[in-house]
Amino acid sequence: MRGVNKRFGDNVVLRDLDLDVDPGERVVIIGPSGSGKTTILRVIMTLERPDSGTIEIGGKHLYHREGPGGLKPANEKQISKVRSDIGMVFQHFNLFPHMSSLENIMLAPVKVHGKSRDEARERGMELLEKVGLADHANHTPGELSGGQKQRVAIARALATEPAVMLFDEVTSALDPELVGEVLNVLRDIAEEGATTMMLVTHEMGFASEIADRVVMFDHGQILESGTPDELLRDPQEQRTKDFLGAVFEH
Incomplete structure (x- = not known):
């Protein structure tokens, strides 16, 4: 993602966002409600269109194509083709x-x-x-x-063998005793190591166990990022410290 902006009316949700995720990397995105975490995933999944900036998946532009004189808007066929490499699991299952x-x-x-x-x-x-x-x-x-x-929703997302899997608060709608069974499935996927994973979650224990990198998001921007040890145990920004203090207290 390069210089990605997204606003809803006067509310700027993503601000000049630059983010790189390596193949096979597991990135956990944390941050307060309304910080733009879910919008990152929705923009990658083409459920929301960015107002500006570029996104590439596996070296292929998602919303643009190379043309004479530079980048031009992509047509729906190209967007669908690139999107077919992405799977997403939502908070509320969305099963038929x-x-x-x-x-x-x-x-x-x-x-x-x-x-x-x-x-x-x-x-x-x-x-x-x-x-x-x-x-x-x-x-x-x-x-x-x-x-x-x-x-079942996770199995459905895996069925198309996506290169990138997006998970948006997949345990937040579940009763506490059911959370573990879903996290176990995510652990299994992570251990196989072939799939690039981006996860928005408030499950900090799980994040520390599964993530290669944790990204703290606030007001549409990355505030800081690092390994789970660095970011969850020794955050540098006061906003991150306050957020994690509130989460762990809860």
């Missing part, structure tokens, strides 16, 4: 209620990536096995707990 767990996972591989239904079904069952829900393949979301729904 009338479809089974397996059908939810099969949808994008078949409709977007042109896989056969047999291929998609086989991959879907592998992923349900991975998240510990193979025996819930035919259950609809209404028959699942919150933690189970979120695990």
